[in-house]
Amino acid sequence: MFCCCVADEKGENSIALPPVIPEQDQQDLQASEKAFVKTTPAMQPEEAATRMLDIFTVILRQKDGPHGLQIDGTDPDCALVRAIKDGAVAEWNKITMKNRVKVFDRIVEVNGTKGQAPDLVKALAADSESTSITIQRPSERQVKLQKPGEIGVILNYKKVGSAAPWISNINAGLLSQWNQERPEHAVQTHDRIVAVNGAKGAPEELMLKMKEATSTLDLSILHYAVDPPA
Template sequence: MLMCACCEETGRDNHQALFCDPQFPYEDVVSARKNDPAHSIQVKVKYQPGNLGVDLDAIDINRGLVVKAVLPDGQLAEWNKINPDSAIRPYDKIFKVNGKVGTVQELESFIVSSSPDLHLEFRRPQRFEAKLRRPGSLGVRLHYKKSSMGVLVSEVLEDGLATVWNINNPTRVIAAGDRILEVNGEALSPEEMVEKLSLEEEVSLLVLHYNQDPIPIRGI
């Protein structure tokens, strides 16, 4: 089986000025089952430094900041009350700030330095189940931290079950930047999911697909 998994034990995983790090409830995983196509959501607020009120996962350096939780006292919570049809929820991803793209560090910097008008563009993922059955390698590289929202797919290799799935399911493609939230119906810790993926002959994955390319790497 070819399934490379990388776990970061230490390192910066979120922006402390914007959010804390509460545990997100399992019902948020359940709500992620709805199979809508990936789409963008526009949010505009008068930014109050330090009061955006969101907990973010920054593990995918080149593809944006994934929402872990909208905190009850903050500007995004207020936005959600006023704009229920475009409310921000867990697993949405900030990929553009004030019209600018960048690495997660750059996006965080754009938010902190924004005043007074803050325009955030979120990406809401498509949710689907992918069923992979051995023999054969999964053909993916995975990345996570202990506090990650699921397990990040950092690369889909040319040879493997994931590529075979993609060929047979062009509307439900597994791609770099996607998140795996469940394995065989279980919402586990990232470490437990990776272990289960390495052992099971048949796996059903709950996948979040953002349909988004990474930002171009800038030359030096």
């Protein structure tokens, strides 16, 4: 790099200055830089939404037997994997490292069929040489609420079939305030509460712990997108 050193009359100090470029050379340099500027096309909203969600496809083979999934359909709009037994999904998990099916994954589509949980369960039971399942993996969010105050949430579950209580409505209260103040960590309806103050358990146990909490309420919540893109 070319530098100019300028000293004062006593020769005590020197200052490194940037190179002096003639005006014509500056114009040529700017034109050259513009020629090498590369722009990245903006993502379409659908593409951006897809990248934010962890969605993948599983292909099951009929020769590997029944799918072996136990489905939590207690929230009709959000069919979840409650358990994985021996079968085609277990075999799939053996041969793949990246897209293994896990408990609490959401089933979005089966062989082109979308809809509510009963529709997806029916599609899973259909006889087919191969079954394509679109899966959405939830993101776990840590929500910290400080009592006293109303939580402002309505939870739902069934004693038989629910893997965890799910949020059916959010009213005015601590949770809605959390969502307003931290939109990047917001939770919504259909999300599942899987731990309360570090403790896991059956749905009724988690709801009891929420009621008994008198100060800090730390919630581990699995967050799903209500309408993930196809």
